[in-house]
Amino acid sequence: SSELTQDPAVSVALGQTVRVTCRGDSLRTYSASWYQQRPGQAPILVLYGKNSRRPSGLPDRFSGSTSGDTASLTITGAQAEDEADYYCYSRDSSNKRGVFGGGTKLTVV
């Protein structure tokens, strides 16, 4: 399958924990990476690799995991600056082309 499915919107109370999920058959074969995009800005990498590594400088409140066909991005103790759109990215297992999830708009209330 070429699709990665994300919930369109998720909200979290300030300081609480939130999970953003990405589901697709290709995630059984390829690892997911995650990107944060604030309005008017380019996406930035927040998690990558099989063990959901964080780029240097990214707060450790961001973590990730994968189980079966679902990858998850978890923010533990969400901050106001975490309010953004989050996209997962992987490869289509049938043709090896890149594919993005539809994105999740995270609101911190």
Add this chain to the structure above:
Amino acid sequence: QVQLEESGPGLVKPSGTLSLTCAVSGDSISSHNWWTWVRQAPGKGLEWIGEIYHSGFTNYKASLKSRVKISIDKSKNQFSLTVNSVTSADTAVYFCAREIMEASSTNWLDPWGQGILVTVSS
């Protein structure tokens, strides 16, 4: 520090050709990475367009393959995107990015260029 910067016309006429260039600094375009184009229509999500390896090998999104070409210029350390027969549906912010691949099943995009808005309009 690796940086990518897109450049090109911000306005293209319908049925015309969109041409963008991504200049890479801090890494060689001949390194063992892929070089990728992504776009984002206004208010929409990210769309993978295609990628190129320094050997010239390319992959394109199936629905765009007939109109898109990605090329590489090693002498200038840059890569380019051409989209033919554009319509208003091609209006988007276009991003270039470096794609790092680790083993055969792990890949990610980092860094990204700042993006360039291309509007298709007469």
